[in-house]
């Protein structure tokens with residue numbers, strides 16, 4: 001079979017998604033599991049591994065209080081509770097964000113107020129705050145998404161002026177720097193996820209962190225029902241610890257490989273990377289977000305393109321659905337037109353991180369797949385029946 005036939009049309013795949021497994025095979029993770037097994041403490045509700053992870057996160061983040069919990073989604077809900085969002089309160093967030101964040105606002109009795117994201121990177125745009133704020137606003141919920149960076153100084157300045165609290169969701173960006181500071185530590189309270197595909201993975205899990213004593217106390221009280229109601233286990237804590245120890249080094253590799261990829265892929269090719277304005281920053285690449293331009297691919301649409309790339313072993317997929325398009329208008333307040341969120345809904349395409357750690361071979365793999373799919377875009381489009 002000719003090498004030029006795309007895998008999605010029956011050709012030999014260039015590679016496989018299994019070439020880049022996650023979480024990674026790691027002796028340190030295996031040793032951590034063995035250690036907890038041997039200690040016999042893996043049945044404990046809260047033991048030495050949870051304590052150690054809490055202290056290591058405190059040190060890494062420079063935060064006095066860390067509460068481990070069972071997911072990033074639970075962490076966002078706890079953070080909202082920590083800043084006292086309740087019945088009738090409004091929370092401002094980007095119309096392009098993780099669906100669970102919208103649900104978390106509703107879960108605590110609040111109303112999501114959706115603002116248009118920034119055109120350059122489809123992340124939260126602080127310039128929208130002025131039009132969004134009302135006498136019901138209690139908090140701002142900001143996520144750094146897909147290699148995008150939100151200029152947190154602007155968010156914090158606005159929040160302080162208006163007496164609002166900021167929840168900073170760094171689920172996708174552990175270890176990223178925003179204007180010289182750790183992502184997640186700008187807000188009054190920050191959030192990590194240890195979900196299965198995340199840069200720090202425990203299969204499931206999360207953490208909430210803050211330097212504000214009363215916020216920490218509210219979160220702790222909400223979790224304590226005799227036992228912790230949203231716990232992270234000893235085994236989960238144990239496997240996160242060695243990953244945290246190498247996170248900065250891994251982030252450097254990921255950033256280097258994204259840079260190498262961008263030497264070859266640009267707007268003219270139909271994929272343009274999200275652009276950040278904040279200086280002295282380094283994004284987190286849990287996903288690498290691109291704007292997809294259908295015209296560059298002979299009408300092959302984003303979903304078909306990502307499916308064809310996945311068949312070649314490149315983990316591209318459509319981004320999130322924008323929140324105003326998947327929820328009843330009764331459940332949120334929209335601020336102005338959400339044109340950038342409409343675009344993000346239709347054009348965001350994201351590359352999952354595991355391949356980046358394979359280094360330059362991944363760049364070569366990506367480019368071969370890209371050229372093949374682009375060269376055969378017309379055939380793929382008709383072959384997939386559009």
Ligand SMILES: Cc1ncc(COP(=O)(O)O)c(C=O)c1O
Pocket residue numbers: 071072073074076098100101143144145169171172193194195204205206
């Ligand atoms: C920005 C963001 N926030 C929160 C979450 C929720 O994390 P979890 O899957 O651990 O509940 C995710 C998950 O992908 C996310 O991307």
